């Protein structure tokens with residue numbers, strides 16, 4: 001480890017204490033040198049160790065120390081690449097890295113939403129555990145195809161914290177023509193067992209076998225905005241509102257026909273081809289519709305121009 005790296009790190013550590021306590025660069029440097037040169041501790045680990053040593057010795061708390069340069073932020077505030085920040089997050093999911101250069105990747109989140117994270121193998125970042133909460137000092141934001149992510153790197157401090165973080169849903173809004181109403185839409189029956197609510201197939205729950213189901217209504221639909229398609233899920237309330245069909249009426253129809261598919265067919269003929277804007281949390285591939293409203297067709301300006309040219 002080059003001596004000027006130790007000098008620089010010592011200056012950075014002393015600087016963090018400068019507003020709160022008298023910590024000299026030389027004292028910091030001596031401890032760093034000992035750890036790095038004598039005990040071959042990696043620089044970033046030495047930085048953490050020395051920082052917490054002086055924090056203990058001076059009684060300066062981590063909050064007083066601040067984040068060592070990067071601003072404390074929330075996930076919802078991430079809106080541009082190349083920003084350095086400090087986040088307190090919970091690990092929502094870990095994914096299989098797509099290449100050997102990635103040590104770890106997955107999803108972390110706080111109350112304001114979730115964001116993808118990546119740790120590079122060469123950066124030697126501590127491993128994150130699923131469901132644990134961490135303070136991540138000095139992460140850098142990145143952007144790929146319009147989606148924000150964060151990178152953990154060799155200057156990132158990872159500290160497990162004891163915090164109760166309720167990870168917020170990522171709200172999205174999609175708009176387009178309803179091009180399909182998928183099977184499993186309309187009048188359905190759910191398992192009545194506590195905390196189950198699975199949708200019954202031919203009167204059977206995959207977990208509890210044959211049960212007396214409880215009626216529910218929903219729509220699994222596909223919106224198409226001309227470029228992309230989106231899976232949307234409407235619960236009973238949204239389904240009743242958007243179709244104007246009350247569940248009691250749907251049950252009566254199904255009973256008269258001895259078949260629930262009459263309800264699904266009616267929903268299809270009512271809705272397919274109309275334009276909707278759907279707002280709500282994205283869970284897996286579905287946008288759960290908290291709000292649905294019918295919108296006027298908003299024709300793509302470029303497409304219109306092309307049409308105009310082709311008939312000219």
Ligand SMILES: [Zn+2]
Nearest residue numbers: 191196205208
């Ligand atoms: Zn069940």
